[in-house]
Amino acid sequence: RSVVILDLLKSREERWADYSATARNCIRRESQLTVNENPDIDAFIDMYALTMDRNRASGFYYFSRGYYDQLLSLPNVHLFSIKGASAPLSMAWFMMSPDIAHYHLSANTPESLKRNVNYVLLDRAFESAKERGCQWFLLGGGRTNSPEDPLFRFKRKFSSETRTFYIGSLVLVPDVYTRYNKIWTQKTGQFP
Numbered sequence: 492r493s494v495v496i497l498d499l500l501k502s503r504e505e506r507w508a509d510y511s512a513t514a515r516n517c518i519r520r521e522s523q524l525t526v527n528e529n530p531d532i533d534a535f536i537d538m539y540a541l542t543m544d545r546n547r548a549s550g551f552y553y554f555s556r557g558y559y560d561q562l563l564s565l566p567n568v569h570l571f572s573i574k575g576a577s578a579p580l581s582m583a584w585f586m587m588s589p590d591i592a593h594y595h596l597s598a599n600t601p602e603s604l605k606r607n608v609n610y611v612l613l614d615r616a617f618e619s620a621k622e623r624g625c626q627w628f629l630l631g632g633g634r635t636n637s638p639e640d641p642l643f644r645f646k647r648k649f650s651s652e653t654r655t656f657y658i659g660s661l662v663l664v665p666d667v668y669t670r671y672n673k674i675w676t677q678k679t680g681q682f683p
Contacts, residue, residue, distance in 0.1 A: 492636050494656040495646040497628040499621045511648040517610035526615035529572035532559045535582045539598035573608050581608045585616050592620035592628045
């Protein structure tokens with residue numbers, strides 16, 4: 492699958508020039524917003540569930556509270572949020588290794604969608620990753636393999652650079668692997 496990457500070795504001005512006009516305008520319009528690290532997992536869980544419901548996501552994209560607790564306990568994993576008048580407008584998880592930052596999960600409110608605040612959240616995350624020494628930012632791909640996928644197109648507004656992302660596997664116990672694939676298919680109606 493194609494994924495969008497951003498070169499953090501470029502200056503802010505060089506990166507800004509690569510942004511689409513839409514991204515630059517949204518960031519300028521909401522420049523007064525503050526992005527902070529926010530360990531409020533409960534706020535994220537509530538917002539994320541509403542986001543997934545709104546997107547009619549499959550059960551695969553819903554995670555347990557324990558998953559988020561484990562994420563927050565990891566070094567170099569950060570939960571950022573944009574604060575609205577009384578509650579977060581948008582929140583996202585980022586993983587930042589010494590060289591590469593990764594955009595993991597995000598959630599937003601209907602107000603944040605109207606105001607396009609995710610542009611600001613990502614722009615500030617890029618700066619944070621660069622300050623931490625990251626050289627690349629992996630934004631990821633879309634929900635499908637299509638180049639017209641809306642999520643993929645959103646990410647492309649920050650960078651035209653893409654790479655092909657592969658997932659490999661080595662099946663050590665074929666009969667157990669086959670059995671779990673059948674269970675997955677029966678429960679989800681999707682082939683893994």
